Amino acid sequence: MTTVIPFGPQHPVLPEPVSLKLELDNDVVVGALPSLGYVHRGLEKFIDTKDYNQTTYICERICGICSALHGITYTKAVEKLFDVEVPERAEYIRVIVGELNRVHSHLLWLGLFADGFGFESLFYECWKYREPVLDVLERICGNRVIHSISRVGGVSKDLTKEQIDMILKMLDTVESQVKDLEKVFVNNYTVKKRTVGLATMSKQLAYEAGTVGPTLRGSGVSSDLRESADWDIYRDLGFKPVVEKDGDCYSRTLVRVKELYESIKIIRNAISKLPNGDIATPIKGFPTGEAIMRTEQPRGEVVYYVKGNGTKNLERLKIRTPTFANIPSLLLTLPGVKLADVPIVVLTIDPCISCTER
């Protein structure tokens, strides 16, 4: 006989409300059903009342963690409608802010993950190391959470020499701190005991479940939109996707730890190649046509669809966020997992529910 118990919507490991109905046989999960709707804000409807420029601000507020990349993806989608060429300097600044966004997001996740299995001191360290990244973002963008850097046609703020020096200095510090964290996440007995072999997802299963980002790459699939032609600037920055083969919670953790180094490398390369010039191209008229833009957010691929009809308002904006794509994988990986391990498994998809429900 099985028992059905609720996991969430309020749970110590969940920063945001999501609920799972878990079907248990003793303490082993045999089925899971996600239940959403606690933070649905109807943002795709809300943009009916905003023009395409104001919609940038709405997109930046979909998520408080990957705010910059939401804004960047949206503006790049609208730029496709205008067929406009964005100044190279603006593209480099977008990359720098986007990767800083990824560094702080991964450090945030590593802390939450450590907290999820009761490793409180590790949680403190991760979040302490994240603070200087947020400080730098605040100095560059004027805000710690909503970075608001991208505008249709370019970026809203330029980088000064002092800000660039500040970023480089911060990266040196963070890189050495990440090396300390890596030792723990890779070698610590407790971390390995709680994650190795847990909720394993094969390459085939991960692909068929539609997973994205570190969840997909942790199962051995080399898929990262920083390699795509849509944002080809990454090709000049020495980017290489991080892939782990085992498909378990440990692999998904390692992907995120190693991606911190990759982001730091990309930012340094972007700064060394940062061209001089304008930071925005003036835009005239209203958007027409339809376009899809995808970028690699910290949690994986985000898809933006925009449709313009020649007026100031978009006819349709559709956003498919990475967690939305990763939730179905829980239906496939949770069966067979012990109840005590459910929080760990849920955390390894790095759930962002505000993004998911919009």
Next chain:
Amino acid sequence: MLDNVIKDIVEIKSSGELLKAVEGLKNDGYRYATMICLKKDDGHELIYIFDKDNKLKNLRYFVKPGEKPKSVSGIYLCALLIENEYQDLFGLTFDGLAIDYKGHLYLTPNSPKAPLA
């Protein structure tokens, strides 16, 4: 200015053809990325988006008024969330959904009905 910048899109005429095309894409190793729903004067337009090696392949299918489009969640389980979302937001009914939230994935019984329709 470009009229349309979605590339590699295939028009699908019937639900049988749709399921066949989706199954073919799965066999060819495509990942289900998402589906877009657009309200049209005389029905709905669905754009199915698939990815392989960071390149997109899209299917466009027109849903006539009163038609129940076939769910592709039997082929790609992950399609169930987006199909349920469109049941909530556009008032569509997908036939054969793997898990059917019956219009209450996001919305409660007291919410506005089909707010994007």
